[in-house]
Amino acid sequence: MDKNKTINKPVLKPLLSYAKPYIWLFAVSMALALVTVATTLYAPILIGQAVDLIIGPDNVDLKGLVPIVIKLCVTVAMTALSQWLMSLCTNKITFNVVRDIRNKAFAKLDKLPLSYIDSHPHGDIISRIITDIDQISDGLLMGFAQLFTGICTIIGTIIFMLGINVKISLVVIILTPLSLFVARFIAKNTFDLFHKQSEARGEMTALVEEVTGNLKTVQAFGYEQEAEERFDVFNQKLREVSVKAIFFSSLTNPCTRFVNGLVYISVGILGALTVFGGGGFTVGNLSSFLSYANQYTKPFNEISGVITELQSALASARRVFDIIDEPEEKPDSENAFVLKDVDGTVDIENVYFSYDPDVKLIEDFNLHVRAGERTAIVGPTGCGKTTMINLLMRFYDADSGKISISGKPIKDCTRNSMRSMYGMVLQETWLKTATIRDNIRYGRPDATEEDVIAAAKSAHCHGFIKRLPQGYDTVVSDAFSTLSQGQKQLLCIARVMLSLPPMLILDEATSSIDTRTEIIVQRAFAKMMKGRTSFIIAHRLSTIKEAENIIVMKSGHIVEQGTHDSLMAKGGFYSELYNSQFTID
Incomplete structure (x- = not known):
C-alpha cells in the first residue's frame, strides 16, 4: 500500500463514528456549552451597565449597582457550574470512545492473520494499542472541552456584538479570517510530521521491547554497546521529527495571537472614536465591546493551542485505524462444519506454499499419515518443517493443494474445531x-x-x-x-x-530439558502418543528412532521417507544427517 495514501486516508469520520453511541451525552454537553457561552457573554453586558453607573466623580449610582452585582454573581456561579458539568460529560465521552477504540483494536488482533503479526514488530503493535490510543485520548479530551465552547462563543459573541454596534462588529469579522488562514495553513502541514513522530515512537518501542525481552542474550553476547547505539539512532530520529512537528505547530498560537491583537487594537481605536462622536455609544458599551472582542479572539487562540494535540491525536488515530482496517483472517465459510470424532488420518495432496511469492518453499508436497502413526519430520534448518506445522494448524493457508483430516478438507471445517483436534x-x-x-x-x-x-x-x-x-x-x-x-x-x-487431544504436534518439545529428564519425558510422550496421530519435529535424530514414519525434507520437498532402520540402511541424506551428529570435525 502506498504510504502517502495511507497517511491521507480519512481519520476524523471513523473517529467520530465511535462517538455515536454517546450522542445523548454529546447533546447534554452541547446544551451545557450553550449555557456556559450565554452566561459568559451576558457578564460583559452587566459589567458595561455597571461602568455606565460609575462614569464620573459625582455620577455614581450605588443603589443601581447592587442588583447588577447580584446578577453578575449568579451569572458567574452558573458559568462555573455549567463548565464543570460540561467537563464531566466531555470526559465521559472521551474515555468511553477511547475504551471502545482500544477494545476494537485489541479484538482485531485475534482476527488478524498470523502473517500480519509475523511481519510487524511486536513493539510497534504494542505502541499502537497503548501509546497511540493514549495520544488520541489527550487530543480528544482537549478538543471536546475547548472546540465546542469555542465555536459557540464565536457565534454568540458575533450576535452580541452586532446588537451593540454593527460597524465595529464588521471590523472584527473581516479581520478574523486572517487568524483562521494562519491556523489552517499550519495545521495542514503538521499532520504528516506528527504521523512520522508516531512511527518513530513505534520503532523505538519495538527496539526497547526487543532488548528488554532478550536482555540475557544481549548481555551474554556483549551487545549492550550496539544496542545503545541503535537506541541512539532511533532516539535521535524521534527527537528530530518531534522538534520539527512541535516547533511548526507551536507557531500557530503566537501567529493567531498577533492577528487577534490587531483585532483588539482596531476595536479599541474605532470604539473610542465612536464614543467621542456621540450617537449613543457609551463608555460602558465600549467596555462591553472590548470584552467581547477579547472573548471573540480567545477561542481562536484556544483552538490553535490544541491543534498540536489534535494533529498528534489524528496521526496516532491513523496508526490505530491501520490495524482496525487491516483485512482479517479469511473467516470460516458459511457452510463450515464442526470437526469431531476424527480417526487421526491426515492427507496432504499437491500442496504448494511460500511466504513470499518470489521465494519458493513448499512445492508439490504429498503425504499420507495413518491413524495413530508417529510421523517425524526432519531436515536441515529452513527446509519447511515448521511451515508444514503452520499449514496443518491453518495458521497459514496453502496457496494450492488440499490437506484433509479423516478425509475431510480442513478448509471446509471451522478453524477452532480443527485446531482443538x-x-x-x-x-x-x-x-x-x-x-x-x-x-x-x-x-x-x-x-x-x-x-x-x-x-x-x-x-x-x-x-x-x-x-x-x-x-x-x-x-x-x-x-x-x-x-x-x-x-x-x-x-x-x-x-x-x-x-x-486425538492428534499431537511436538516441535522440539524437549529441547530445553536435561538429558535425564528428557528420557523420562520421552517415556511419558510414548504413553501419551499411543493410539494418537503424532507429528514430531526434532533436530536430535536419536529422539525419533521409534517413529513409524520419518519424513526427510530438503528445500520444501520430501527427499526420503521410511523408518529409522530403513533410512539408515539406504545410506542417503537421512544417514548423513544422523551420522553428522556424532561426527567431530
Whole structure:
C-alpha cells in the first residue's frame, strides 16, 4: 500500500463514528456549552451597565449597582457550574470512545492473520494499542472541552456584538479570517510530521521491547554497546521529527495571537472614536465591546493551542485505524462444519506454499499419515518443517493443494474445531500471567484438581511445583518468573497431557530439558502418543528412532521417507544427517 495514501486516508469520520453511541451525552454537553457561552457573554453586558453607573466623580449610582452585582454573581456561579458539568460529560465521552477504540483494536488482533503479526514488530503493535490510543485520548479530551465552547462563543459573541454596534462588529469579522488562514495553513502541514513522530515512537518501542525481552542474550553476547547505539539512532530520529512537528505547530498560537491583537487594537481605536462622536455609544458599551472582542479572539487562540494535540491525536488515530482496517483472517465459510470424532488420518495432496511469492518453499508436497502413526519430520534448518506445522494448524493457508483430516478438507471445517483436534508443545514456551494451575488448565479450564496433578506428574513437573512457596497457586508469567526454561517447557507439556487431544504436534518439545529428564519425558510422550496421530519435529535424530514414519525434507520437498532402520540402511541424506551428529570435525 502506498504510504502517502495511507497517511491521507480519512481519520476524523471513523473517529467520530465511535462517538455515536454517546450522542445523548454529546447533546447534554452541547446544551451545557450553550449555557456556559450565554452566561459568559451576558457578564460583559452587566459589567458595561455597571461602568455606565460609575462614569464620573459625582455620577455614581450605588443603589443601581447592587442588583447588577447580584446578577453578575449568579451569572458567574452558573458559568462555573455549567463548565464543570460540561467537563464531566466531555470526559465521559472521551474515555468511553477511547475504551471502545482500544477494545476494537485489541479484538482485531485475534482476527488478524498470523502473517500480519509475523511481519510487524511486536513493539510497534504494542505502541499502537497503548501509546497511540493514549495520544488520541489527550487530543480528544482537549478538543471536546475547548472546540465546542469555542465555536459557540464565536457565534454568540458575533450576535452580541452586532446588537451593540454593527460597524465595529464588521471590523472584527473581516479581520478574523486572517487568524483562521494562519491556523489552517499550519495545521495542514503538521499532520504528516506528527504521523512520522508516531512511527518513530513505534520503532523505538519495538527496539526497547526487543532488548528488554532478550536482555540475557544481549548481555551474554556483549551487545549492550550496539544496542545503545541503535537506541541512539532511533532516539535521535524521534527527537528530530518531534522538534520539527512541535516547533511548526507551536507557531500557530503566537501567529493567531498577533492577528487577534490587531483585532483588539482596531476595536479599541474605532470604539473610542465612536464614543467621542456621540450617537449613543457609551463608555460602558465600549467596555462591553472590548470584552467581547477579547472573548471573540480567545477561542481562536484556544483552538490553535490544541491543534498540536489534535494533529498528534489524528496521526496516532491513523496508526490505530491501520490495524482496525487491516483485512482479517479469511473467516470460516458459511457452510463450515464442526470437526469431531476424527480417526487421526491426515492427507496432504499437491500442496504448494511460500511466504513470499518470489521465494519458493513448499512445492508439490504429498503425504499420507495413518491413524495413530508417529510421523517425524526432519531436515536441515529452513527446509519447511515448521511451515508444514503452520499449514496443518491453518495458521497459514496453502496457496494450492488440499490437506484433509479423516478425509475431510480442513478448509471446509471451522478453524477452532480443527485446531482443538491437536495438542501442541513448541520449542518456544509460553505461560500466561496466572497461577501454575491455571496455566496447566489453559486448554481445559474445567479440569479437576486431580486431573491437573495427574498431568503434572506425567510431565514430571509435580515435584518442582510442590517445592515452590505457593505450590500450584504460584503466579508465573512468560516474561517474569524464577522458573528455568526447562521447567516452563515441562509445564507446557503438562498442559497438553491434560487435554489429550486425538492428534499431537511436538516441535522440539524437549529441547530445553536435561538429558535425564528428557528420557523420562520421552517415556511419558510414548504413553501419551499411543493410539494418537503424532507429528514430531526434532533436530536430535536419536529422539525419533521409534517413529513409524520419518519424513526427510530438503528445500520444501520430501527427499526420503521410511523408518529409522530403513533410512539408515539406504545410506542417503537421512544417514548423513544422523551420522553428522556424532561426527567431530
